[in-house]
Amino acid sequence: MSRPIYDRVALIGLGLIASSMAHAMKKWGLAGSVAGHARTAETRAAALEIGFCDEVFETAAEAVKGADLVVLAVPVGAMRAVAEEIGPHLKPGATVTDVGSVKQAVVAAVAPHVPEGVHFVPGHPLAGTEHSGPHSGFATLFQNRWCLLVPANADPEAVARLRALWEGMGSYVDEMDAAHHDLVLAVTSHTPHLIAYTMVGVADHLSRVTESEVIKYSAAGFRDFTRIAASDPTMWRDVFLTNKEATLDILGRFTEELFVLQRAIRMGDGQHLHDYFTRTRAIRRGIIEAGQDTAAPDFGRTKSAGD
Amino acid sequence: MSRPIYDRVALIGLGLIASSMAHAMKKWGLAGSVAGHARTAETRAAALEIGFCDEVFETAAEAVKGADLVVLAVPVGAMRAVAEEIGPHLKPGATVTDVGSVKQAVVAAVAPHVPEGVHFVPGHPLAGTEHSGPHSGFATLFQNRWCLLVPANADPEAVARLRALWEGMGSYVDEMDAAHHDLVLAVTSHTPHLIAYTMVGVADHLSRVTESEVIKYSAAGFRDFTRIAASDPTMWRDVFLTNKEATLDILGRFTEELFVLQRAIRMGDGQHLHDYFTRTRAIRRGIIEAGQDTAAPDFGRTKSAGD
Numbered sequence: 003m004s005r006p007i008y009d010r011v012a013l014i015g016l017g018l019i020a021s022s023m024a025h026a027m028k029k030w031g032l033a034g035s036v037a038g039h040a041r042t043a044e045t046r047a048a049a050l051e052i053g054f055c056d057e058v059f060e061t062a063a064e065a066v067k068g069a070d071l072v073v074l075a076v077p078v079g080a081m082r083a084v085a086e087e088i089g090p091h092l093k094p095g096a097t098v099t100d101v102g103s104v105k106q107a108v109v110a111a112v113a114p115h116v117p118e119g120v121h122f123v124p125g126h127p128l129a130g131t132e133h134s135g136p137h138s139g140f141a142t143l144f145q146n147r148w149c150l151l152v153p154a155n156a157d158p159e160a161v162a163r164l165r166a167l168w169e170g171m172g173s174y175v176d177e178m179d180a181a182h183h184d185l186v187l188a189v190t191s192h193t194p195h196l197i198a199y200t201m202v203g204v205a206d207h208l209s210r211v212t213e214s215e216v217i218k219y220s221a222a223g224f225r226d227f228t229r230i231a232a233s234d235p236t237m238w239r240d241v242f243l244t245n246k247e248a249t250l251d252i253l254g255r256f257t258e259e260l261f262v263l264q265r266a267i268r269m270g271d272g273q274h275l276h277d278y279f280t281r282t283r284a285i286r287r288g289i290i291e292a293g294q295d296t297a298a299p300d301f302g303r304t305k306s307a308g309d
Numbered sequence: 310m311s312r313p314i315y316d317r318v319a320l321i322g323l324g325l326i327a328s329s330m331a332h333a334m335k336k337w338g339l340a341g342s343v344a345g346h347a348r349t350a351e352t353r354a355a356a357l358e359i360g361f362c363d364e365v366f367e368t369a370a371e372a373v374k375g376a377d378l379v380v381l382a383v384p385v386g387a388m389r390a391v392a393e394e395i396g397p398h399l400k401p402g403a404t405v406t407d408v409g410s411v412k413q414a415v416v417a418a419v420a421p422h423v424p425e426g427v428h429f430v431p432g433h434p435l436a437g438t439e440h441s442g443p444h445s446g447f448a449t450l451f452q453n454r455w456c457l458l459v460p461a462n463a464d465p466e467a468v469a470r471l472r473a474l475w476e477g478m479g480s481y482v483d484e485m486d487a488a489h490h491d492l493v494l495a496v497t498s499h500t501p502h503l504i505a506y507t508m509v510g511v512a513d514h515l516s517r518v519t520e521s522e523v524i525k526y527s528a529a530g531f532r533d534f535t536r537i538a539a540s541d542p543t544m545w546r547d548v549f550l551t552n553k554e555a556t557l558d559i560l561g562r563f564t565e566e567l568f569v570l571q572r573a574i575r576m577g578d579g580q581h582l583h584d585y586f587t588r589t590r591a592i593r594r595g596i597i598e599a600g601q602d603t604a605a606p607d608f609g610r611t612k613s614a615g616d
Contacts (some may be wrong), residue, residue, distance in 0.1 A: 232593035
């Protein structure tokens with residue numbers, strides 16, 4: 003095993019992302035030791051029992067003491083309070099990063115509390131599942147997934163070290179500025195999630211179609227929406243509240259575009275629909291070629307009776 | 310091997326659904342022989358080469374001769390012409406079914422051409438992948454998936470026999486009337502597909518986000534939309550043109566609902582968003598309990614480096 007990239011890592015928040023990072027850092031020897039903090043005693047106990055943390059602390063302030071890397075892995079709306087609490091306890095020369103889905107709001111909330119001599123390198127791993135909590139993590143969550151860093155003017159050496167950590171966990175790493183990050187994510191993640199939530203809500207309200215019918219007959223497309231719409235409500239509330247402008251921008255474009263297709267249906271304009279559907283196929287091919295999904299049918303679900 | 314349910318089955322159209330039916334009927338000994346017709350010589354040759362058809366014919370009229378079961382597996386918009394062509398050649402006592410995603414329009418197109426003494430039992434297997442064509446079929450496509458039959462006043466014995474075929478291929482079978490089918494599918498399939506097409510189209514048009522970024526960073530939710538939006542353009546054009554009323558009804562509800570969430574984002578109403586997202590989680594749990602998906606994270610995709 004090679005030398006760890008960080009001697010001591012502190013994880014603030016112990017949900018899906020943090021627990022997966024801990025599993026990955028242990029599996030590939032990237033951290034000397036892993037300290038953790040979560041608000042509830044139950045989550046802290048789970049972290050010790052599962053074994054992905056070496057130590058847990060009741061407060062974030064205690065957890066970050068002596069840490070070379072501090073990872074803020076709480077919902078975006080909780081970042082400010084955590085940053086304020088840990089600020090005075092950060093070790094000089096340490097790096098602070100986060101894993102929030104929104105970057106401009108996190109920078110605004112956290113940066114003022116990071117003292118001189120501590121490096122702040124915001125980050126966002128584009129990986130996740132519809133599960134949450136300390137039991138949902140696994141070491142390979144970040145394999146072949148992108149991690150976006152938003153270093154702004156951070157120390158290049160601190161950025162390179164954090165990049166090495168993510169690459170060590172199997173990720174590809176890109177850098178961009180916070181505003182561009184938030185726009186790209188509004189398109190590829192935030193708006194799709196809101197739309198999936200909406201479609202599932204519509205189905206739930208429709209009295210002429212029973213819930214049991216919706217559930218039984220979900221295989222025909224709706225199932226993929228329900229998976230997206232099952233994600234953590236607190237995390238997603240915070241995403242929409244803190245990436246408001248980009249999400250509203252993309253939602254406006256989405257509604258315009260939907261109205262054009264709706265009109266084509268109403269008018270019976272089959273050529274328009276066919277042309278549109280043909281163009282969208284090409285993007286899917288690009289995703290398979292880029293290695294972000296498998297070409298196996300239906301996402302490579304097993305075809306066995308136990309599916 | 311038990312006695313086949315039908316001595317001779319004719320498949321009109323040899324795409325994903327028909328080829329999967331042929332594979333399944335052969336695997337479980339459900340058909341004595343399988344005849345096929347496709348418009349192109351290339352598809353007919355593929356059916357023989359892959360071996361899921363025993364015989365292929367250049368015309369649908371020839372293919373249905375002597376068949377005990379005729380399966381119309383062409384796009385919904387092509388059903389009327391096929392029915393008109395085969396009507397005079399159907400064997401007395403035979404059953405005609407279809408696998409179209411819309412039922413009222415298919416009944417209107419096909420029923421007038423089915424002669425006295427031939428049973429017409431429309432059907433719709435709720436199964437599929439984003440792939441199409443004769444090479445995309447596999448025997449277990451229908452396992453643990455629902456097949457909806459719309460028998461109206463058809464002969465109960467003919468309905469029971471067709472039900473036995475679908476059950477033999479691993480499906481659950483339900484019966485309902487055509488109008489209800491079209492509404493249920495507008496909610497669980499047609500509108501979700503239109504929305505996915507739209508979101509992929511929005512991403513494609515957004516010049517500030519390059520296509521390569523959309524593709525690289527798709528793992529964060531967008532990927533599931535692109536899979537849905539990669540489905541066969543001709544099939545989906547016909548679905549929207551022929552299930553116009555139910556789709557426009559559900560789209561109207563969707564837009565209303567989306568505007569309410571959009572307003573909550575604009576107003577910063579976090580409680581509304583959190584409550585909404587919490588409710589939609591329950592539907593997902595129902596789908597897993599109903600066996601229509603796996604509880605494994607991220608759809609049970611393999612977590613290996615080759616993912």
